[in-house]
Amino acid sequence: MIKHVLVTNDFPPKVGGIQSYLFEIYSRLDPESYLVATTVHEDAAAFDRKFPGEVIRLKHRLLPVAGTRSDLLAVVSAFQADLVVYDPIWPIGALGARLGPPYGLIAHGAEVVLPAKLPGVAGSMRRSLSGARGVIAAGSYPMQAVRSLVPTVPTFEVAPGADLSRFVPTQSVEERDAIRKRFMGDSRLPMILFVSRLVPRKGADRVIEAARLLDQPVEVHIVGSGRDRARLERLAKRRGVNTIFHGALPDGDLEQVYRAADVFCFPARSRWLGLEQEGFGIVLVEAQASGARVVCTRTGGMADAVVGTSPVVLDEGSAAAVAGGISFQLKADPKLPAGERHLIIEKFDYGRLSLQYGEAILKLAKQ
Numbered sequence: 560m561i562k563h564v565l566v567t568n569d570f571p572p573k574v575g576g577i578q579s580y581l582f583e584i585y586s587r588l589d590p591e592s593y594l595v596a597t598t599v600h601e602d603a604a605a606f607d608r609k610f611p612g613e614v615i616r617l618k619h620r621l622l623p624v625a626g627t628r629s630d631l632l633a634v635v636s637a638f639q640a641d642l643v644v645y646d647p648i649w650p651i652g653a654l655g656a657r658l659g660p661p662y663g664l665i666a667h668g669a670e671v672v673l674p675a676k677l678p679g680v681a682g683s684m685r686r687s688l689s690g691a692r693g694v695i696a697a698g699s700y701p702m703q704a705v706r707s708l709v710p711t712v713p714t715f716e717v718a719p720g721a722d723l724s725r726f727v728p729t730q731s732v733e734e735r736d737a738i739r740k741r742f743m744g745d746s747r748l749p750m751i752l753f754v755s756r757l758v759p760r761k762g763a764d765r766v767i768e769a770a771r772l773l774d775q776p777v778e779v780h781i782v783g784s785g786r787d788r789a790r791l792e793r794l795a796k797r798r799g800v801n802t803i804f805h806g807a808l809p810d811g812d813l814e815q816v817y818r819a820a821d822v823f824c825f826p827a828r829s830r831w832l833g834l835e836q837e838g839f840g841i842v843l844v845e846a847q848a849s850g851a852r853v854v855c856t857r858t859g860g861m862a863d864a865v866v867g868t869s870p871v872v873l874d875e876g877s878a879a880a881v882a883g884g885i886s887f888q889l890k891a892d893p894k895l896p897a898g899e900r901h902l903i904i905e906k907f908d909y910g911r912l913s914l915q916y917g918e919a920i921l922k923l924a925k926q
């Protein structure tokens with residue numbers, strides 16, 4: 560059996576896209592075939608007990624420095640690993656070339672494009688990429704970003720998806736009504752949902768600005784936590800937009816809110832002259848799988864995260880454009896077109912994606 564060690568700071572119970580991707584993939588791999596080396600988290604004990612594979616938590620953040628190197632060397636040799644996989648490419652991926660054993664890298668969106676423009680960092684990233692057996696890219700956008708840095712590095716695209724047993728549409732009107740009564744202020748209004756870490760790139764402010772322009776009353780629901788929350792609350796108040804901030808929700812509640820939404824709106828923006836863009840947008844998959852109609856922008860790799868004919872993908876994210884997209888979706892048939900669920904299963908099922916990931920690991924180990 561090929562054995563590998565995954566090295567990352569971005570592992571649950573911390574919340575985020577990389578964490579969600581790694582959790583869904585690794586909880587489906589043979590637990591004997593890997594070990595996760597990550598950092599401490601206050602809620603880690605309960606999480607690690609339930610997680611199928613072994614998780615080793617080093618007491619410090621994993622960085623390409625001597626202390627992390629010696630700790631990881633001990634972990635990798637005790638496990639007799641054939642391969643080490645680093646996520647993301649930078650900064651922790653820089654350790655690959657210095658640790659010794661064969662290694663692979665995992666690439667996400669802004670986590671490649673942005674550091675590659677920092678003085679001195681592009682060279683370090685190129686060295687890591689050139690020394691790697693190859694790169695697993697979480698979508699076509701990070702794959703292009705990697706190829707533009709080092710065209711010769713072997714790449715394997717394994718896009719993110721969603722757990723399709725968790726993210727399912729409601730089964731009855733009664734179920735939907737009950738969820739809406741639980742989470743909404745006025746469950747007769749259309750629910751416009753946004754879910755994400757609250758940082759400027761994600762575009763929650765655009766949802767609030769757009770809601771103000773609609774010709775009907777709606778309730779905007781913002782799920783997630785982050786440094787942008789206070790600014791968003793002030794904006795909603797100033798604009799007089801009926802907005803409920805849920806903060807970070809537990810997984811079960813998050814699944815229910817998705818199911819209750821009329822429109823899921825994710826108008827992420829490109830920042831820093833295109834250097835910071837959404838690599839994929841897992842929340843778009845989760846929303847579609849839950850039966851919501853989607854409005855999003857076409858930045859970074861987001862077009863990869865939607866399927867079928869129901870999503871509205873906007874070329875620009877002005878308040879007027881986003882409001883137009885929401886109005887269009889509110890007038891459409893709330894049921895997604897026949898066959899769309901099938902497309903979601905075909906493209907985004909982690910059962911299949913984790914098999915692809917496992918095959919990529921074998922290729923990296925055997926190269």
Ligand code: GDD
Binds near residue numbers: 574784808809839842
């Ligand atoms: N339970 C819970 N509660 N989950 C949350 C909450 C919350 O309040 N807020 C966000 N999440 C989860 C979402 O459900 C989703 O699974 C994940 O956190 C967020 O994922 P992304 O929207 O994809 O965001 P990201 O910026 O952290 O991720 C980056 O890497 C991803 C994987 O490659 C970006 O580059 C993404 O575009 C990319 O998809």
